[in-house]
Amino acid sequence: MDVMGDKATLLETGRFVQPADFVQPTGDLVRPEGDLALDRPTDPDETGEAGEAAEEARQLLAAEAGDVEAMSVLGAMLLRRGDLDGAESHLRAATAAGDRAAANNLGVLLHQRGYADEAAGWWRIAAVAGSAAAAHALGRHHRERGDEPAAEYWLRQSAEQGHALGAYALADLLEHRSDDGAERWMRSAAERGHREAAYRLARALDRQAVRAGEDGPDNCVASDEALLDEAEQWYRQAAARGHRRAALHLGAILEKRGELKEAGRWYLTSAKDGEARAACALGFLLRDAGDTESAAVWWLRAAQDGDGNAANALGALHAERGQTQTAERWYRAAMDAGDVNGAYNLGLLCAEQGRIAQAEQWYRRAAYAGHREAANALAILLLQGGDTTGAEPWFSKAAEAGSVDAAFNLGILHAGRGEERAALRWYERAAAAGHTEAALQVGIARLRDGDEHAAERHLRRAAGAGSGEAAYRLATVLDARRPPEPAHELGETVHEKTECEEWYERAASQGHRRAQVRVGMLAAARGDVVEAARWYREAAEAGSRNGAFNLGLLLAREGSEPEAAVWWTRAADAGHGRSALRLALVYARRGELAEGQRWADRAVALGPAEVARRAARLRDALREELSA
Numbered sequence: 001m002d003v004m005g006d007k008a009t010l011l012e013t014g015r016f017v018q019p020a021d022f023v024q025p026t027g028d029l030v031r032p033e034g035d036l037a038l039d040r041p042t043d044p045d046e047t048g049e050a051g052e053a054a055e056e057a058r059q060l061l062a063a064e065a066g067d068v069e070a071m072s073v074l075g076a077m078l079l080r081r082g083d084l085d086g087a088e089s090h091l092r093a094a095t096a097a098g099d100r101a102a103a104n105n106l107g108v109l110l111h112q113r114g115y116a117d118e119a120a121g122w123w124r125i126a127a128v129a130g131s132a133a134a135a136h137a138l139g140r141h142h143r144e145r146g147d148e149p150a151a152e153y154w155l156r157q158s159a160e161q162g163h164a165l166g167a168y169a170l171a172d173l174l175e176h177r178s179d180d181g182a183e184r185w186m187r188s189a190a191e192r193g194h195r196e197a198a199y200r201l202a203r204a205l206d207r208q209a210v211r212a213g214e215d216g217p218d219n220c221v222a223s224d225e226a227l228l229d230e231a232e233q234w235y236r237q238a239a240a241r242g243h244r245r246a247a248l249h250l251g252a253i254l255e256k257r258g259e260l261k262e263a264g265r266w267y268l269t270s271a272k273d274g275e276a277r278a279a280c281a282l283g284f285l286l287r288d289a290g291d292t293e294s295a296a297v298w299w300l301r302a303a304q305d306g307d308g309n310a311a312n313a314l315g316a317l318h319a320e321r322g323q324t325q326t327a328e329r330w331y332r333a334a335m336d337a338g339d340v341n342g343a344y345n346l347g348l349l350c351a352e353q354g355r356i357a358q359a360e361q362w363y364r365r366a367a368y369a370g371h372r373e374a375a376n377a378l379a380i381l382l383l384q385g386g387d388t389t390g391a392e393p394w395f396s397k398a399a400e401a402g403s404v405d406a407a408f409n410l411g412i413l414h415a416g417r418g419e420e421r422a423a424l425r426w427y428e429r430a431a432a433a434g435h436t437e438a439a440l441q442v443g444i445a446r447l448r449d450g451d452e453h454a455a456e457r458h459l460r461r462a463a464g465a466g467s468g469e470a471a472y473r474l475a476t477v478l479d480a481r482r483p484p485e486p487a488h489e490l491g492e493t494v495h496e497k498t499e500c501e502e503w504y505e506r507a508a509s510q511g512h513r514r515a516q517v518r519v520g521m522l523a524a525a526r527g528d529v530v531e532a533a534r535w536y537r538e539a540a541e542a543g544s545r546n547g548a549f550n551l552g553l554l555l556a557r558e559g560s561e562p563e564a565a566v567w568w569t570r571a572a573d574a575g576h577g578r579s580a581l582r583l584a585l586v587y588a589r590r591g592e593l594a595e596g597q598r599w600a601d602r603a604v605a606l607g608p609a610e611v612a613r614r615a616a617r618l619r620d621a622l623r624e625e626l627s628a
Contacts, residue, residue, distance in 0.1 A: 052077075068094050072102040079109055100126050104134040116141065127154060132163035140169055148173065159185055164192035171197065190234060195241040202234035202246065228253075239266060244273035251281060260285060271298060276305035283313060292317065303330065308339025315345055324349060340366050344374040356381065367394060372401035376409065388413070399426065404433040411441060420445070431458060436465040443470060452477060463503060468510035475503035475515065508535060513544040520550060529554065540567060545576040552582065561586065572599070577606030581615045588622060597622040 056077055062070030075090035088109055094102030103126035110119035120141045126134030139155030142148075152173055158166025168189035174182035183204060189197035209227035232253050238246035247270035254263035264285050270278030279302035287295035296317060302310035311334035319327035328349060334342030347362035360381055366374030375398035382391040392413060398406030407430035414423035424445050430438035439462035446455035456477055462470030478500035497505075501522050507515035520535035533554055539547025548571035552564035565586050571579035580603035587596035600622060603615030 068097040132161035136166035198238035205231035244275040276302040276307035280310040308334040308337035372403040376406040468512040471507035472515040577611040
């Protein structure tokens with residue numbers, strides 16, 4: 001093998017090879033990250049085939065005249081065209097004359113022929129002479145053979161000369177070894193336009209932001225945002241260079257931020273490049289915008305490319321339309337694609353159709369695969385069938401896997417057995433994860449235990465999340481603390497409202513009957529007759545006996561005793577003793593003694609004790625009057 005010229009002479013020629021990467025890295029590559037390291041004086045996209053042929057003819061004439069540079073360029077052109085036999089003679093001639101680019105390209109040619117060791121020899125010669133591309137190729141060659149020290153040495157030589165692919169390959173090697181220096185070289189490659197490096201750098205920054213958010217205190221928020229902002233910029237760079245997964249992640253960031261139009265554009269770009277997850281995400285974006293038909297088109301495309309999530313979405317779409325057979329087919333396709341949600345959704349579909357045995361089968365399949373909501377659904381199914389013993393382990397498995405509903409259901413299960421401590425533990429776990437009803441149950445338990453402070457905290461949480469019962473119970477806690485207010489005459493309006501009354505009103509507006517009665521009482525105490533009557537009537541019409549009774553009192557006080565009697569009758573028929581006593585008095589005053597005696601008898605039976613005593617005295621008096 002001929003010896004190359006000295007390094008200074010070669011550097012003076014100015015013939016530097018183009019970036020090369022003979023092993024495809026993970027992800028998609030654009031042309032600067034392609035397979036060949038070739039000098040390329042012309043671009044066929046610009047000159048066309050005729051221009052390429054003319055240039056080749058010109059280089060051939062120069063090469064035949066002994067021009068070393070022409071030999072090298074012509075060899076590169078033939079190699080690029082796939083004419084390995086024609087290229088080899090020219091590259092060998094140029095290499096023998098000391099052309100570094102030709103030595104590197106000869107290595108590429110030999111590598112393509114399958115002579116990896118001979119290729120490495122030429123790459124070594126070119127690399128020693130200062131070829132960054134050859135150093136990169138040589139480093140990759142050593143890494144493929146498991147010689148990491150040699151690989152790192154040559155890749156570092158390439159990277160330090162500013163070779164983008166060398167920097168990327170070095171970063172990949174260091175990252176594989178969990179070396180902290182990996183990020184520096186990944187960043188270097190990204191800054192030089194390597195799109196896969198830009199994508200991987202963005203992913204690394206994304207993960208750092210997530211870890212910082214999980215582990216750091218509140219003052220880390222700014223740094224988290226800085227990491228995410230930088231990640232977004234690298235995603236943009238990679239996506240702009242055609243990296244479909246970068247476009248997918250960029251779309252997800254923009255969608256989360258509410259910039260749906262731009263998110264849709266990036267999803268569309270990624271989906272058109274064949275990224276099934278982007279097609280699926282685009283489908284959801286279109287569905288949320290109300291364009292279900294277009295969404296189905298993209299889900300279909302993604303599902304046909306093996307995206308289980310898209311198959312599930314198609315299944316749900318057909319299920320909503322009542323096309324259960326088609327829905328089942330897509331759920332099965334999702335399951336075949338490895339998406340365990342497919343089995344869970346099949347279980348839901350069968351349960352809705354009353355096919356309980358099949359629902360249990362699919363729930364079990366998903367639950368055994370680790371689907372926590374399937375485990376919870378299976379436990380509910382078993383519980384409904386009376387199999388408490390079989391249900392509890394599945395509730396436990398789902399709860400341990402993070403199912404909030406399963407934790408709450410375990411609380412109900414233990415409470416039903418009278419195991420209050422165990423029930424409270426599960427209620428607290430569900431409440432901590434944001435389960436509204438669980439927070440209410442914890443609040444009730446803490447009230448029962450006398451821990452009013454803890455009770456208030458949980459009741460506030462549940463009430464704030466929309467629980468009417470929690471709002472009512474919180475109001476009663478606050479109500480018990482406030483000092484008594486001076487009485488007001490009916491009709492005397494007072495506009496001040498306490499916090500407890502605001503909670504009563506919130507519960508009342510959600511249909512809580514006891515809260516409606518209490519709001520009516522507070523309005524009456526303020527002298528607001530109209531407001532009091534409104535809430536009493538609302539509670540009474542919803543079936544509240546106390547609401548009907550209080551509405552009757554208000555109407556009677558306003559001179560509408562016949563209407564009051566209607567509401568008292570409704571309340572008494574529902575078992576309200578005081579209403580029965582009021583009716584007995586009304587009929588007694590009217591002189592309808594037998595009817596009065598009948599209602600007095602009813603009041604005695606209904607109670608409570610004080611009402612029963614008064615009703616008994618009235619009944620006896622009416623009996624004496626009737627027998628006189």
